[in-house]
Amino acid sequence: MNRIDLLKKKAFEEKGFDGFLIANEANMLYFAGFPGASCLLFPRDGENMLYVYGVNYEQAKAEGKGFHVELVKRDENLMAKVAAKALDFGIKKLAFDTLTVENYRSLAKSLRGKAKLKPMGKLVWELRKVKDSGEIELMRKAGELVCEGMKAAYETVKPGVREYEVAAEIEYAMRRKGSWGTAFDTIVASGARSAFPHGGCTDREIREGDLVVVDIGACYRYYRSDMTRTLVAGKPSEKQKKLYEVVKTAQQKAVQAVKAKAKAKDIDTVARKIIEEAGHGVNFVHGLGHGIGLEVHEPPALSQQSKDKLAAGNVVTIEPGIYIVGFGGIRIEDTVLVREQGSEKFTDGFYTLEAST
Amino acid sequence: MNRIDLLKKKAFEEKGFDGFLIANEANMLYFAGFPGASCLLFPRDGENMLYVYGVNYEQAKAEGKGFHVELVKRDENLMAKVAAKALDFGIKKLAFDTLTVENYRSLAKSLRGKAKLKPMGKLVWELRKVKDSGEIELMRKAGELVCEGMKAAYETVKPGVREYEVAAEIEYAMRRKGSWGTAFDTIVASGARSAFPHGGCTDREIREGDLVVVDIGACYRYYRSDMTRTLVAGKPSEKQKKLYEVVKTAQQKAVQAVKAKAKAKDIDTVARKIIEEAGHGVNFVHGLGHGIGLEVHEPPALSQQSKDKLAAGNVVTIEPGIYIVGFGGIRIEDTVLVREQGSEKFTDGFYTLEAST
Numbered sequence: 001m002n003r004i005d006l007l008k009k010k011a012f013e014e015k016g017f018d019g020f021l022i023a024n025e026a027n028m029l030y031f032a033g034f035p036g037a038s039c040l041l042f043p044r045d046g047e048n049m050l051y052v053y054g055v056n057y058e059q060a061k062a063e064g065k066g067f068h069v070e071l072v073k074r075d076e077n078l079m080a081k082v083a084a085k086a087l088d089f090g091i092k093k094l095a096f097d098t099l100t101v102e103n104y105r106s107l108a109k110s111l112r113g114k115a116k117l118k119p120m121g122k123l124v125w126e127l128r129k130v131k132d133s134g135e136i137e138l139m140r141k142a143g144e145l146v147c148e149g150m151k152a153a154y155e156t157v158k159p160g161v162r163e164y165e166v167a168a169e170i171e172y173a174m175r176r177k178g179s180w181g182t183a184f185d186t187i188v189a190s191g192a193r194s195a196f197p198h199g200g201c202t203d204r205e206i207r208e209g210d211l212v213v214v215d216i217g218a219c220y221r222y223y224r225s226d227m228t229r230t231l232v233a234g235k236p237s238e239k240q241k242k243l244y245e246v247v248k249t250a251q252q253k254a255v256q257a258v259k260a261k262a263k264a265k266d267i268d269t270v271a272r273k274i275i276e277e278a279g280h281g282v283n284f285v286h287g288l289g290h291g292i293g294l295e296v297h298e299p300p301a302l303s304q305q306s307k308d309k310l311a312a313g314n315v316v317t318i319e320p321g322i323y324i325v326g327f328g329g330i331r332i333e334d335t336v337l338v339r340e341q342g343s344e345k346f347t348d349g350f351y352t353l354e355a356s357t
Numbered sequence: 358m359n360r361i362d363l364l365k366k367k368a369f370e371e372k373g374f375d376g377f378l379i380a381n382e383a384n385m386l387y388f389a390g391f392p393g394a395s396c397l398l399f400p401r402d403g404e405n406m407l408y409v410y411g412v413n414y415e416q417a418k419a420e421g422k423g424f425h426v427e428l429v430k431r432d433e434n435l436m437a438k439v440a441a442k443a444l445d446f447g448i449k450k451l452a453f454d455t456l457t458v459e460n461y462r463s464l465a466k467s468l469r470g471k472a473k474l475k476p477m478g479k480l481v482w483e484l485r486k487v488k489d490s491g492e493i494e495l496m497r498k499a500g501e502l503v504c505e506g507m508k509a510a511y512e513t514v515k516p517g518v519r520e521y522e523v524a525a526e527i528e529y530a531m532r533r534k535g536s537w538g539t540a541f542d543t544i545v546a547s548g549a550r551s552a553f554p555h556g557g558c559t560d561r562e563i564r565e566g567d568l569v570v571v572d573i574g575a576c577y578r579y580y581r582s583d584m585t586r587t588l589v590a591g592k593p594s595e596k597q598k599k600l601y602e603v604v605k606t607a608q609q610k611a612v613q614a615v616k617a618k619a620k621a622k623d624i625d626t627v628a629r630k631i632i633e634e635a636g637h638g639v640n641f642v643h644g645l646g647h648g649i650g651l652e653v654h655e656p657p658a659l660s661q662q663s664k665d666k667l668a669a670g671n672v673v674t675i676e677p678g679i680y681i682v683g684f685g686g687i688r689i690e691d692t693v694l695v696r697e698q699g700s701e702k703f704t705d706g707f708y709t710l711e712a713s714t
Binding site for chain 1: 412456521533642
């Protein structure tokens, strides 16, 4: 069964809807295999619609297989056009993934009370969360590509090099091996800024003894990977080494705990306990990880607040960290496929504080 | 007057609101100078609030100057927390920039009818549309950086090279000169796919005689540039040269027409007429350009539907194109600062179909 039919089964047969509007960009890519649609409308009775402006019309016709491709003119109100078609289809109960307040109001107004509207984005996430074999193949490749970037980081980090120069080598290495771009803005955060989990990448010159957090992702045919390593420019101190071992152990044990049917919260607990026992619970300021796929942050969440249960086909990150203001930060992260028994690491290697230079 | 005070003047003094909620990511960056906040609340009477989760709390305290930085716990409802504070502040009429339906509902529920809510994102755009001297400096730099990328493209494109290999050299050149990353996903669309304005960048091997559309952007301290050139791998044909001259003339004439107080629609018309007179009006399938800044697509729009008037300090793209399915596409684009008299090009050079190789 294809993705659209699976969504229809969930939404129409199980939940009683008779139409589904997809307006989120990544969701459109997921169902249409094509970036650049303006929205998709799946009716219970009728042809699946792909709405697109002129700029992407020819591409939609070439790449958006299985849809009626509808051209939207620049002076048309897209939501009014969709509403008219929904009423044509006889839709009475229209689910949608996500809408801005303005679009919601415009759509509701044009439906004139003849169809009910309800946000049901979670049904799409139920599908997207479980990667199929084709997606797994692409994500494995995205994992291989990001490891090439990490190799370049280990070869480049040393005192006197600027953060963006490290990023240049990382991204170049990934691209030359076939990456479609970065999965998110490359982080090379050195010195004091390594204590900020999202420390970015600036023109700061890396100094002897700095911790350098390298958090990077590759992209392959729209699918993403996410990997973090922390290294030291020059010779690591005893304190850096000690904290590094805590994070490394926490990360390894958490990865070992990953398997289908495990509670996401419990995986977080495995890592958190190890860091707490080392006296740094307060310095682990984020959840253990997140799902990843077409977007870099997806369900399921791995955290103390998570109610998610892992399932075979989930792809998640495992990324404990210790962040100490004034000292710096250490994070180790891999992208991992959840299997019935255990897991498969899409990223691997470079579990060391020492650069290769 | 700083940005927040300017917004308050517009929203509170001129429009009668007494609170403004900022939830859009780029808007938060604009007002807080820091990426990673969850939302901002500006009251008429009281301290400006910056809400942030633990993962970015320390960075917010270090970088989010002039705010009361409020830690949001993972199990708290952010919208409920904001609503409670808004009521504390005595806010009765709360403007916001943009919210999802879910967040809007959650916020409205928690306000319990004691404060009115209204989307006023356009007030923020009125500010962001007009770049100040600091922003102009950063965007000029982003323009210089993207020209370095284009130079690499002209040196790399030739038969036998893959699209992503060209992207690798472009991005590497920009990064090494100090780019903070790409402004958007690099487009290197060759052959038949050059006829798609958003043709992406794949592993396709470029062939002799292919048109290659290179649409790229650099990023400098969060500000973006956008530049397109089209070249031919090998020797251009007579038809390619003829169409290229049409697009080039349309682009040059449109750039020459840019100045403060010009109607955006009229600038579009300058380019469109030239392409229409060459018999290709139907192949110019998008508007002439768009504003650019923290985001790659911002107001004002330059198109036949636009009601915008240009103002000094706007930064816009001028990017006419001709797209012929089966033949290919040609687009030439520069990023341009609108001045009282005329304009300043942030991107320039490489107005030729011939690669440098």
